[in-house]
Amino acid sequence: MSDERFSPENATFDEIRGLFRALPPADLESGTAAVSRETQLTKPSGSLGRLEELTRWLAAWQGKYPPTVEHPRICVFAANHGVTAKGVSAYPAEVTAQMVQNFISGGAAVNQLAQLFDADLRVYEMALDQPTADFTEEAAMETGDCAKAMAYGMMGVEPGIDLLCLGEMGIGNSTSAAAICHALYGGTAEDWTGPGTGVTGDAFSAKVKAVADGVALHKARTEDPLELFAAVGGLELAAIAGAVLAARMARVPVLLDGYACTAAAAVLHAADPRSIEHCQVAHCSAEPGHRLLLEKIGKEPILDLGMRLGEGSGAALAIGILKSAVACHTGMATFADAGVSGPA
Structure with missing residues (x-):
């Protein structure tokens, strides 16, 4: 998105809402061409x-x-959450920055999959x-900051x-x-x-309480998905939602990672169900x-491997499935090309 209106300095919810009115539809002609070739393959x-x-x-x-998967991008957004002060995670908030350095140095799972x-x-x-504010006490973000x-x-x-493959890193974001x-x-x-990062016992009870308290506190804002997002969301989750919208406008299909990533997209779905039609969910997280x-949201995951790592790892792994799909579709011979008899 190169439109200056949506630079981080001056974005507003009104401008974000304007995008919902301009969502481009799927290209039915390209989708039909893919279906037509499938019927001819051996x-x-x-x-x-x-x-x-x-x-x-x-294709659509x-x-x-034909469609391509030649230039995939994995975007991992990292931010911190004030709700971690309630003891909702098995790891301290400083792990977010430490893991960012791990990504930069190439030591994380997503690095290996990207390569x-x-x-x-x-x-x-x-x-x-x-970090965002503790949403059990006040809104996590001002609406302008969320936009x-x-x-x-x-x-x-x-x-x-x-x-576009989307993922996140942020201690506390499964609570959000x-x-x-x-x-x-x-x-x-x-x-x-x-359990998120693996909380049990009292920490898990604190996490459940934080979720209940936060939603109760901001009940008046639940009628508007974007207002709700600002109240209990996170900066990295908001960035994921923005990337989903930008990808739609640019005709780039999206692979969503796990629970936190899909929750960010669910805000868009609540605002307009059409807004995530160009998204697939890469895998079903072990998060219940x-x-x-x-x-x-009516999505079937591509993979279901019991993963719950985050950092875009499931979305990165699903790139291989999409590459395989395109390779078979474009590389296989047709019945006519191969001299093979088709169905009777």
Whole structure:
């Protein structure tokens, strides 16, 4: 997104809302071209299962045929959360900055996957020394700060990329994700709260209480998804949501990572269900709330491997699935080319 209106310095929720009115639709012609070729390839119809669906999805949202996965980008947004003061995580807040340095030095899981699948990895630090406020006591962010964080995330979508993988790093963000989902979809705080980094016992009880207290405090803001986002969200989650919107405007398909990442996208879905049609959820996290969230937004994960690492690792891993889908679709011979008899 190069539009100056959405620079981090002057973005507003009104401008963000304007994007919902300008969402480009899928390119049905490109999607149809993918379906047409699938029927001619040397295999029984539908025998590649979901790979066929993913190829069609890529073509429709890239707005071109054939689709490509030659220039994927992984964006990992990192920020800190004031709610960690309530003892909701097994790790201290300084781990966020330490892990950012690990990403930079190439030592994290996502680094290995990015290298394996020839993806461009970008890590964005978001004021790590200025965590959001504790949302059990006040709004996590002012609305202007949330809008600016969304605009900052938009900057990760640049010309030339053909797939955007989104992830996060932020101690405390599974608490924020649980609060977002509890506020959007109801139920109890226990329904949406999981172990995150591995909390148990009293720490887990504190986490559940923080989610319940935060949602109760900001109940008046739950009617507006963006206002809710500012109340209980996080800077990195807002950046993810902004990147999703920017990718839509630029016709770049998106792979969402786990629970926190999907919770950020769920805010957009609550504002306008069309806004995440160009997104696939890369994997189902071991966080129990993620599976419930996927049901709410109508998304089927590509992978289900019991992962709960975050940092875009599941989205990075799914790049390989999409590369495989495109390779089969574009490289396989047709019945005519191979001299193979088609179905009777």
